[in-house]
Amino acid sequence: MTKPDTCHHIVLDSDLALQLQPAFHEDCQKGGEDVLPLLLPQLCDHKSKKQQQLQKVDHYMLLETQELYSRLQRYCGALGIDAEQDFKIAQDGQSLTVLGDFPNREALCSVLNRDLWFVDSFIWLQPNYALLAHSFEMLEFSEYYERAPRSAIAKYAHFEWADKGTLFALRFCRGEINAQVETPVNLYCV
Numbered sequence: 354m355t356k357p358d359t360c361h362h363i364v365l366d367s368d369l370a371l372q373l374q375p376a377f378h379e380d381c382q383k384g385g386e387d388v389l390p391l392l393l394p395q396l397c398d399h400k401s402k403k404q405q406q407l408q409k410v411d412h413y414m415l416l417e418t419q420e421l422y423s424r425l426q427r428y429c430g431a432l433g434i435d436a437e438q439d440f441k442i443a444q445d446g447q448s449l450t451v452l453g454d455f456p457n458r459e460a461l462c463s464v465l466n467r468d469l470w471f472v473d474s475f476i477w478l479q480p481n482y483a484l485l486a487h488s489f490e491m492l493e494f495s496e497y498y499e500r501a502p503r504s505a506i507a508k509y510a511h512f513e514w515a516d517k518g519t520l521f522a523l524r525f526c527r528g529e530i531n532a533q534v535e536t537p538v539n540l541y542c543v
Contacts, residue, residue: 407486407534407541414481417474418543421523422530424471428464429525432457436528443522444479448472452522475523478532483519486534486541487512493538511537 425442440453442465449472451462465471490509498505511518518536532543 402535402538402540404540404542407482407543408489410485410543411481414478415543417478418532421471421474421478421532424468425465425523425525425530428461428468432460432464434461439524439526441522441524442475443520444476447476449475479521482521482532482534482541482543483517486519486536486539487517489541490517490536490539508538 429436429438434455434457438453438455440451440455440458442449442451444450448466449462451458451465490512494505494509494512497508520535522533522535524531524533534541
């Protein structure tokens with residue numbers, strides 16, 4: 354008996370599909386468009402993105418972020434999560450999800466979601482950090498648009514998406530915690 358072929362599908366949001374489609378037809382070059390950063394920015398090599406410190410962060414936002422760091426560090430220690438792990442915490446509706454594959458991932462996700470202050474603070478910080486990062490990208494776009502309008506429009510096509518192409522997460526990497534906002538073009542760190 355032969356095993357049936359497995360078919361894998363990538364489902365695109367209709368806004369994203371419309372944004373990608375013109376880029377393929379305008380250039381008319383095979384392989385001329387870097388599609389992976391637009392489709393799945395979380396899978397891309399962050400080294401190819403412009404990494405920078407997120408500037409002008411409100412003092413209260415920084416205090417809340419520091420408390421998130423402290424609580425996450427405490428939970429990881431209590432659950433015996435190895436400091437060498439690399440994972441992210443992101444919003445999933447009105448709860449949080451832990452992105453990564455490591456022992457006690459589910460336990461960490463459960464503990465975080467039971468901490469209502471942690472969830473509420475994360476959900477409050479998410480749009481604030483995303484909008485701040487977007488404002489800096491708008492400045493970049495404006496400067497780039499002056500030099501090369503068509504290229505700027507293609508590079509910053511994610512501005513048309515509902516979330517402006519921003520993904521806020523807490524990243525735990527080798528024992529350090531960092532709040533970050535990722536876009537298809539930039540990686541802003543707090």
